[in-house]
Amino acid sequence: xxMKIYGSVNSTETTRVFAALYEKGLPFEFVxxxxxxxxxxxxxxxxxxxxxxxxxxxxxxxxxxxxxAITRYIAHKYAEKGTPLVYEGKMMATVNVWTEVxxxxxxxxxxxxxxxxxxxxxxxVAPDAAVFEENGTELTKVLDIYEARLSQSKYLGCDFFxxxxxxxLPALTNLMGTPARxxxxxxxxxxxxxxxxxxxxxxxKVLALRNQY
Amino acid sequence: xxMKIYGSVNSTETTRVFAALYEKGLPFEFVxxxxxxxxxxxxxxxxxxxxxxxxxxxxxxxxxxxxxAITRYIAHKYAEKGTPLVYEGKMMATVNVWTEVxxxxxxxxxxxxxxxxxxxxxxxVAPDAAVFEENGTELTKVLDIYEARLSQSKYLGCDFFxxxxxxxLPALTNLMGTPARxxxxxxxxxxxxxxxxxxxxxxxKVLALRNQY
Numbered sequence: 001x002x003m004k005i006y007g008s009v010n011s012t013e014t015t016r017v018f019a020a021l022y023e024k025g026l027p028f029e030f031v032x033x034x035x036x037x038x039x040x041x042x043x044x045x046x047x048x049x050x051x052x053x054x055x056x057x058x059x060x061x062x063x064x065x066x067x068x069a070i071t072r073y074i075a076h077k078y079a080e081k082g083t084p085l086v087y088e089g090k091m092m093a094t095v096n097v098w099t100e101v102x103x104x105x106x107x108x109x110x111x112x113x114x115x116x117x118x119x120x121x122x123x124x125v126a127p128d129a130a131v132f133e134e135n136g137t138e139l140t141k142v143l144d145i146y147e148a149r150l151s152q153s154k155y156l157g158c159d160f161f162x163x164x165x166x167x168x169l170p171a172l173t174n175l176m177g178t179p180a181r182x183x184x185x186x187x188x189x190x191x192x193x194x195x196x197x198x199x200x201x202x203x204x205k206v207l208a209l210r211n212q213y
Numbered sequence: 214x215x216m217k218i219y220g221s222v223n224s225t226e227t228t229r230v231f232a233a234l235y236e237k238g239l240p241f242e243f244v245x246x247x248x249x250x251x252x253x254x255x256x257x258x259x260x261x262x263x264x265x266x267x268x269x270x271x272x273x274x275x276x277x278x279x280x281x282a283i284t285r286y287i288a289h290k291y292a293e294k295g296t297p298l299v300y301e302g303k304m305m306a307t308v309n310v311w312t313e314v315x316x317x318x319x320x321x322x323x324x325x326x327x328x329x330x331x332x333x334x335x336x337x338v339a340p341d342a343a344v345f346e347e348n349g350t351e352l353t354k355v356l357d358i359y360e361a362r363l364s365q366s367k368y369l370g371c372d373f374f375x376x377x378x379x380x381x382l383p384a385l386t387n388l389m390g391t392p393a394r395x396x397x398x399x400x401x402x403x404x405x406x407x408x409x410x411x412x413x414x415x416x417x418k419v420l421a422l423r424n425q426y
Contacts, residue, residue: 062303066317093286096285103316104279105264145264148263
């Protein structure tokens with residue numbers, strides 16, 4: 001039975017899982033959830049994820065939710081397929097540090113900027129200068145640390161592409177289309193890392209899938 | 214060389230790591246960081262964690278930060294010692310889901326409540342009713358899902374105590390001393406789970422260590 005992913009192509013959490021599946025070259029079935037109609041709050045979806053958030057995931061009788069737990073499962077379960085996304089021992093310990101950094105330091109500020117910049121852009125409203133400035137300052141602190149890290153290491157977690165980098169892909173793609181892009185462009189290591197990630201064939205496939213919906 | 218943990222006994226992130234070390238029965242050296250004096254923003258600490266947050270951790274030449282990455286390292290590296298905190302395969306995939314739930318669903322609201330209730334209590338100021346109500350409502354949603362989960366499973370991740378439960382310990386302990394306790398007490402499975410966690414000998418040792426400082 002092929003893996004199933006329930007979600008939305010417009011959800012960063014959903015596209016994060018697509019990225020892992022394409023990196024691994026694994027076949028999967030995408031089951032779109034109609035979020036505008038509130039389908040993610042209906043009983044049949046709540047049975048998959050009681051928090052009523054996309055994505056949800058099935059591999060045979062195993063049901064998972066939370067995008068970062070799903071990518072971790074795919075990375076370990078299908079370790080021998082496609083791109084290795086996880087490693088062993090001390091190297092993995094450091095990859096886990098930077099995976100936590102994405103979730104705790106990068107994602108909260110990136111999410112606020114996306115809500116402010118991407119959503120307002122969608123509705124033709126200028127971003128709130130104060131919100132952009134406050135979160136831009138926070139993002140700057142994170143990116144300064146990334147710049148230093150990427151001077152020592154080719155990717156965030158180690159010298160290879162891992163889940164630590166992969167988890168950033170959806171937010172990075174959204175922010176590249178906003179004024180926040182300048183914060184990335186101003187940092188040579190960070191901007192080379194972003195360009196490298198954006199060009200990954202697996203991610204190009206995710207964007208192509210997104211454009212089909 | 215014994216493992217070193219740099220941090221503060223008043224930091225939930227630091228005590229989370231102590232809990233993992235005591236569950237494993239591993240010797241460690243605690244290096245207090247004087248946060249009131251801003252030591253966590255000084256160069257020697259920033260070399261351990263560029264984000265300037267406690268804790269930081271060393272095991273030989275391996276340097277880690279982010280409490281949840283450190284507990285994961287301890288759990289895997291010292292898998293055969295003390296309490297097993299992680300498992301393999303599908304069981305671990307589900308443990309990882311609930312570990313993400315702690316970080317993404319429980320911790321943000323628990324942190325806001327702790328800031329509001331514990332810190333104000335410390336300074337003898339009544340909590341802001343609106344903040345308590347808003348976050349109390351959010352916490353209620355999470356605890357309703359925990360109650361359902363704990364009706365199917367003895368612990369959050371599986372039928373055994375794992376990192377998914379352990380990561381909750383510091384916030385649970387803080388919230389038990391506040392009016393938010395009623396939200397836990399009102400749910401039988403949740404309140405039995407909390408009582409069970411609070412009574413763990415390893416956690417009792419963490420609280421004893423905290424009282425020494």
